[in-house]
Amino acid sequence: MSTPDIVIPTDLLPADGRFGSGPTKVRPEALDALARRATDYMGTSHRQMPVKLMVAELRNGIAELLRAPDGYEIVCGNGGSTGFWDAAVFSLIEHRSHHLSFGEFGSKFGKAVAMAPHLENPSVAESAMGTHPALEPVDGVDAICYTHNETSTGVMLDPVRVSTGDQLMLVDATSGAGGLMFDADATDVYYFAPQKALAGDGGLWIAMVSPAAVERIERIAASGRYIPPSLDLKAALDNSRKDQTYNTPSLATVFLAAQTVNWFNENGGLSWSAGRSATSADILYGWADRSDAAEPFVQIETQRSKVVATIDFDESIDADTLDDVLRANGIVDVNGYRKLGRNQLRIGMFPAIDPTDTQALTACLDYCIERLG
């Protein structure tokens, strides 16, 4: 089937057409700044000052942005959030973990744990797609794991501490960190990657860890458990304290993440960056509520993500065709999550996306829907 020939008038189009849920919009300003460091930063040793200073800038900036409580530390390593799950399997979970599974990412972490021969089968709580299971105390586990924002379904879960004793709260904030307000004290490990709300590029993981998490990492490292060196969080911690990573990171990724974090902090920090996402969310869900053809997929308002919107369309509009038409007009990556299998668009509302562009997107959607319906 060929894409209907719909040309959106240029005055309706957003200034930037990237609305993906990750990788997503990287600010041209950040890339320009990187180009200015083409010869004194890019292509230089990560064991020397210029790069170590950049890692320090990123770690300090993240601590400020996330309002790291006393004693919490920022640790970085290679492999993105998926790599961090594997590191958690070796360096954070002692015997058995509990997982909330309400989309692709939470379920993947649970599966990575289930495959580990040295851990017991995890306990997993599931809920219908488009909702999250209750975050409540669980006995007999040493880690409670969930996603702050489930990028696949557009469901968010506000962090609350439900741990007892020395249980750790592990929060996958890959698409949430920097875009959602949260209580840092409710987390022991708040981990993410820079290609989503931080408007950067992939390949790195960043984790804010509590003193209890550090104690766990050190205890497991001392226990004699086999840990592959690249997944060893003790090695990551020791290197991070020296503003390095265990092995070579992508210097561009470190730089771009630091650029965004500085931009957020200079403008007022997390309340500013999360505020931009919240403004976009009000615009987009408000539009969907008013539209005859669209409605938010997530019915429970408090669970409706402020960084990734999933919007269902009625049968008069084929979402895949709508996505094709938008792409032909330069509005990209708003396709729904394939495995969810719904007549849906999924739209990134990360802080780097200008709310005026989100507003423009709704005008473009109206323009296309009128001509497709």
Ligand SMILES: *Cc1c(COP(=O)(O)O)cnc(C)c1O
């Ligand atoms: C994107 C994403 C991941 C995977 O991140 P990678 O850096 O690609 O490994 C994990 N969890 C969530 C919630 C995500 O959105």
